Amino acid sequence: MERRFGSVPMIGHVVSWAKRLSHRFSQSDELRKLDPEEINRIARDFGVSVSELLVVAKSDVGVQALLKQRLVEIGLSEELLQNRYPKQFGDLNRVCASCSSAKRCASDFQQKKSGRSDYCPNTFTLEALRAKSEAAAEQRTPPLQV
Numbered sequence: 001m002e003r004r005f006g007s008v009p010m011i012g013h014v015v016s017w018a019k020r021l022s023h024r025f026s027q028s029d030e031l032r033k034l035d036p037e038e039i040n041r042i043a044r045d046f047g048v049s050v051s052e053l054l055v056v057a058k059s060d061v062g063v064q065a066l067l068k069q070r071l072v073e074i075g076l077s078e079e080l081l082q083n084r085y086p087k088q089f090g091d092l093n094r095v096c097a098s099c100s101s102a103k104r105c106a107s108d109f110q111q112k113k114s115g116r117s118d119y120c121p122n123t124f125t126l127e128a129l130r131a132k133s134e135a136a137a138e139q140r141t142p143p144l145q146v
Helices: 008-026 037-048 050-058 062-074 079-084 086-097 100-112 124-142
Strands: none
Touching: 008 086, 037 050, 037 062, 037 100, 062 079, 062 100, 079 086, 079 100, 079 124
């Protein structure tokens, strides 16, 4: 069972928390300096592993903006993903936070290079979610009467 606050999946709260603290954690190793039991408790409270917590906490705040740009590029909304596919949205955030291609991604967006990004580890998931959303939208749209 997925733990949630309101309608936002737990990973969304972890990412928000990590954004607020990422500058501090990137400048020092404060999170790692906590007692291991405390780190385990924090990770457990957010429903992530310790390694995922450490990756998200150390990730650059800018990677979340890159994910938002990637969503726009592929034609998906953050709200749609949070509401219909919260687990996958959490996975997208986790993958983006640990991506080794963030600089390349940022450069591509800055240079207005768009299109399918073979280096992006979220590309296949995003394309699958777009196809799934389009298929669901087609099923909800009544056929035109002539």
